[in-house]
Amino acid sequence: MVVDTRFESLESPTDDDITRWFSHKKVGKIIDAFRYVDQEQKEEAAARAKANHKTTFKVVSKVQGDIVSWLFDSDLKKYGSLKRISELHPSYTPLEYPLFHPIGEDGYQVNILHKNVSSSSTAARKKVTMREFFVYHIQDRPKSFSTMLNGRRLFQQILVDKYTIIEAQRLHFICGKQHELRCDTYQTLRGMQSGGNIDVSTAGQRVILPSSFTGGARYMMQNYLDAMCLCRWFSYPDFFITITCNPNWPEVKRFLKDTTLKSEDRPDILCRLFKLKLDAMIKLVKDKSLFGMVQAVVYTIEFQKRGIPHAHICIFLHPSSKIHNPKDVDKFISAEIPNKDSDPDLYKLVSDHMIHGPCSDANPKCTCMRLILKVFRYVSACEATWRIFAIDVHYRLPSVMRLAFHFPGEQQVIYGANEDIEDILNKTTNASSMFTGWFECNKNYDLAKSLTYSEFPTKFVWKKQLRKWEPRLRGFAIGKVHVVPPAFDEAYYLTILLNKVKGPECFEDIRTVDGVVCESFRDACYKRGLLDDDKQLKKQVILLPDII
Structure with missing residues (x-):
């Protein structure tokens, strides 16, 4: 160059x-x-x-x-x-x-x-x-x-242009791999082998857009369910806070003071500064106990009509710091405009950033009157920059581990369309899964027998390369069993049992109640008294408003 x-x-x-x-x-x-x-x-x-x-x-x-x-x-x-x-x-x-x-x-x-x-x-x-x-x-x-x-506006244009190209290349890569990879159950492949069919190129289904693809439908749904898992573990959030990027922050003005550029001409600086301030705020809330002892934090990043980023934050407090009466609320929240004479700094902040000015017929050029931006999806320069820098758009602490489960022999197997069926079935990794590894771990550790499947990640770690669970040495994670609607019958009843049964060593142990092996997971639920009323159904309706 x-x-x-x-x-x-x-x-x-x-x-x-x-x-x-x-x-x-x-x-x-x-x-x-x-x-x-x-x-x-x-x-x-x-x-x-x-x-x-x-x-x-x-x-x-x-x-x-x-x-x-x-x-x-x-x-x-x-x-x-x-x-x-x-x-x-x-x-x-x-x-x-x-x-x-x-x-x-x-x-x-x-x-x-x-x-x-x-x-x-x-x-x-x-x-x-x-x-x-x-x-x-x-x-x-x-x-x-x-x-x-x-480059000012041309710089904003190239940011958006490059982001769309990067995303297109990612989708192209996934699409290209879908022609090579296929997905089916282990039991189905065994049946094909027994029937003499060794061509796996037409079996199973292609892998769809993964939940790891940022912004995809599965990505959004999984993150939503992870947040609901935090609600189930820690109860409802105690604080909902929004922090918005301010293009007039003193740091921005100092950076641009010797140039002819405006803040909107440097979306990269706005994104970096906002991320620094957001991290500082999370640290203040979590480590400095600004609102009390914090158990969990989750936030998501969105972009306003003007294109600048903002974060919606949910904070879960420890039971000892919970808000119990209106006086506790008044310690943190004020719905009054500060006194201009006694607190001029706070008054200026509230008047500048928290009071909506005239709009509608009184001010048709107000930002909120841009109806076209509410109709069409668009990518601003700040959003493009945020994604180019690979900054997370979703954050949660502690981490939530998604726990897969399946019926006997129906674990998912990913394989190449041109692979030999003997090689696929002989792979030890295909015969085992996270779920069956839980059974094996229960055989070897006494601590494991005292935990349900959803509680397991709090004390054990899944080693993907080794395909087995090992005791956790540090950190903390919450387990989330994949949610299944009641319409899926046996799979739905299995999820209920996985949140109740501790230490099973095989599928029969999950269906065993008082020493008797039930014929189905549904019968096991009834025998345990888990379906005597509609509480479980109401719980599913609360957790799955978008699925049921």
Whole structure:
């Protein structure tokens, strides 16, 4: 990458400095070339309109040899039609944003290796991802002027553009893998083998969009159910707090004081500062006991109509710090406007940030009157930056471990479409699961026999590579059995029992009541007195308003 050293001595370039730099002979030649293309397209469009016939635009930029020499020679060629350039092509970004790449330096390409990593390395991840590449290029560096970071609205545009490309590549990767991977139960594959069918390429179903894909429907639902699990464990939250990013924070003004930029021109700074303040607030609440002893915290990040981030926080207090009467509420919450004379600082904060100004007919240009933004989904520059930086949009403490379960022999098996069925069934990892590992652990540890399945993660850790449970040495986690609606019959009754039965060593032990093995999980529930009234059904209705 070539850096113009004339800017190294400048603390912060002014608009005149930037204009002079773009007036440089070489850069001016590039801009003239693009102006030439634009003018020729306009002239051809006018000629076609006059002739009253339809044809495609002919003028595009064709690169022959080195892109730098092509740009400086202004060697423009013509095609018969427009050509699409892949987002992974090194010239894609320079051609789309020539002001940010005035000498045509390459953009992202798929074969860039990580630092100190060779192509023969055995590292799991050897190559730089598109997200990592772009994050590297939007960093502030001392004594180096970045055209991109001073691009104002064009910088916001490239942030949103790159985020959408990154997301598209992730979806493309998942879609590509779905052609290779399939999912079915272990029992079904055993049946196929017994019947002489060894072709697994048509069996099972393709893996759908995983719950780990941020923003997906399964991702949102799983996080919602995890939050409900915290409610079940710690009761209802005691505080609901919203913290919003303020573009006029003193830190933002200090950072931009020697520039001509506005706060909205640097969404990367707004996101980083908001994350720092959010983490500081969570630490203050959790470690400093601002509202009392805290047991759990969960928050989610959203983006306002103006595009700036805000967080919705739920705080669960320890029973000794719970709010029991109105006087306890008054210690933390005030619904009155502070006195302007006795507390001017607090009055200013409330009047500036917590009082909604006139709107409707009195002020039709008010932010809340932008109805179009309520109808359409859009991605702001701040949201794009937040996701490019890979900052979590959901946080919870303690962690919630999702506990899978299944009927005998019906654990899910992931396999390649071209794998041999014998190899699939002979893998010991496919024959075992987290659920059956619970049975094995109950055989080996006395402590395990005193815990239900949902309580198990508080004392044990699932080792995915070893496919077994081991005693927990540090930390704390809550278990959440996957929720099943009553319409699923036996699976629903099994979930009820998994929250009651302790220390089973096999499926029969779960159905055993007073030494008698019941024929079904439903019968076991009735015999234990778990279905004598509608309390369990009401509990499911509360936990599953979006599923039932």
